[in-house]
């Protein structure tokens with residue numbers, strides 16, 4: 001299957017950006033291999049299982065070669081890496097072949113995981129761990145990984161999220177839960193890498209929410225159309241900011257604070273400047 005792209009981002013708030021597909025030969029086009037009937041389906045495990053039972057390979061956004069140089073800037077070859085929501089992408093295989101042999105690739109879909117296990121066994125990539133895991137409740141101990149990486153998975157959580165400047169409470173809860181788990185399983189100086197379509201001014205309030213010791217940096221990649229590779233390294237949040245913030249006891253408190261932050265005029269202004 002050739003390289004194709006599909007995106008489900010609705011952060012523009014127009015409510016109908018379901019998916020777009022590029023083909024290597026033809027440039028931007030809007031046609032889809034397995035698009036769901038509704039945006040909400042992207043949030044349903046049944047949709048992914050059904051899709052993976054007929055679709056062998058699909059690479060969201062871009063394949064590893066397009067952002068390999070950025071991964072190498074932040075992850076050492078000997079690092080323990082966890083991939084969230086691998087689907088039927090080749091990201092972990094490509095990283096493994098590139099030397100990242102301590103890699104655990106996970107997805108909620110048993111169909112995707114079984115297919116990936118079979119594929120990797122056939123290719124002789126025996127060292128890779130491939131396992132079913134819910135990114136909202138990861139079956140890993142605290143501080144286990146040097147790096148956690150995801151591509152296109154967080155973007156799914158933003159489908160039908162309403163006003164992009166103030167996403168629905170459900171969206172805030174889900175994104176925060178995903179980030180909490182990624183943060184928890186990282187070592188004290190570990191890095192979370194999020195490869196996304198979502199723009200920095202919409203992601204920053206989530207990434208830099210209270211309770212996380214990392215701060216956000218990003219790079220872009222892609223040719224005509226840019227994607228973002230966010231890096232969040234634990235322990236890099238400025239102390240003067242962290243020390244003024246109260247501890248957060250639950251997800252709702254974080255969600256409220258995120259909303260307050262996003263409603264703040266300073267935030268809107270800085271976001272506008274940033275996007276110039």
Ligand SMILES: C[S@@+](CC[C@H](N)C(=O)[O-])C[C@H]1O[C@@H](n2cnc3c(N)ncnc32)[C@H](O)[C@@H]1O
Pocket residue numbers: 048058059060061084085086087088089091106107108109112133134135136150151152153156
């Ligand atoms: C847009 S696809 C991205 C697939 C792949 N990362 C790529 O780059 O092509 C989203 C993936 O997230 C997975 N997913 C959705 N909810 C999940 C959850 N709670 N835990 C783990 N994976 C999940 C889906 O099964 C699907 O494989």
